Amino acid sequence: MAEIDQEKPSVKALEPPLSSENTPVMISALQHYIYCPRRCALIHIERIWSENRFTAEGRLLHDKANQLTVEKRKGVRTVTAMPLENEALGIAGVADVVEFHATAQGEQPYPVEYKRGKPKEHRADEVQLCAQALCLEEMSGKPCPEGALYYGKTRRRQVVLFDELLRALTRQVITDTRALIDSGKTPPAQYEAKRCDACSLVDDCQPKLLAHGRNVNAWLQKTLRE
Numbered sequence: 001m002a003e004i005d006q007e008k009p010s011v012k013a014l015e016p017p018l019s020s021e022n023t024p025v026m027i028s029a030l031q032h033y034i035y036c037p038r039r040c041a042l043i044h045i046e047r048i049w050s051e052n053r054f055t056a057e058g059r060l061l062h063d064k065a066n067q068l069t070v071e072k073r074k075g076v077r078t079v080t081a082m083p084l085e086n087e088a089l090g091i092a093g094v095a096d097v098v099e100f101h102a103t104a105q106g107e108q109p110y111p112v113e114y115k116r117g118k119p120k121e122h123r124a125d126e127v128q129l130c131a132q133a134l135c136l137e138e139m140s141g142k143p144c145p146e147g148a149l150y151y152g153k154t155r156r157r158q159v160v161l162f163d164e165l166l167r168a169l170t171r172q173v174i175t176d177t178r179a180l181i182d183s184g185k186t187p188p189a190q191y192e193a194k195r196c197d198a199c200s201l202v203d204d205c206q207p208k209l210l211a212h213g214r215n216v217n218a219w220l221q222k223t224l225r226e
């Protein structure tokens, strides 16, 4: 699994505790959940955040879209750092960029999310973007059939269609993430080299030590005896 595009902790990761029934699930939590449920729990239940090279680079890339601005050019109104919410689904977050394209039916929202890396094997980025689209549809009352992911490594926009499959996946991830957060329980570590070695929480998580139910006390006793 490729490294996750970490989000800036000051804006998206370290938001208010999420365990209350009436508190929306942050869109960033969905991305963390897909990458690793334990990572999601460490950040959104235990409130742990560590920054590594990947998070720092991701934060720098996001910083240019970090302040609420509105500008209009060639029929496209562009809003940066736009707060989003879907009350019915109980999700909220901040979009890097939302373009509003002029159509015969009025302005149509088009979310664009910036990522430091390249397209990945998992669908976390698409689910994040689709969750933004679900918010924009509820907020604007207009359809949002597609958006785009901009990757720093390829310097290209990748168009994402919000088809029924992606919408269903996003709704399922929202349900699963809410269940995890409401449980208040952090799942055990499952060490996977590619995923864990790129995770900024590897030192807090200790996946090699705690994976597969290894007994920490037994390990400590053994270490002390040596």
Ligand code: SF4
Pocket (backbone or CB within 6 Å): 035, 036, 037, 038, 039, 042, 189, 190, 191, 192, 195, 196, 197, 199, 200, 201, 202, 205, 206, 207
């Ligand atoms: S180190 Fe691995 S198991 Fe631990 S939170 Fe990160 S990805 Fe998940």
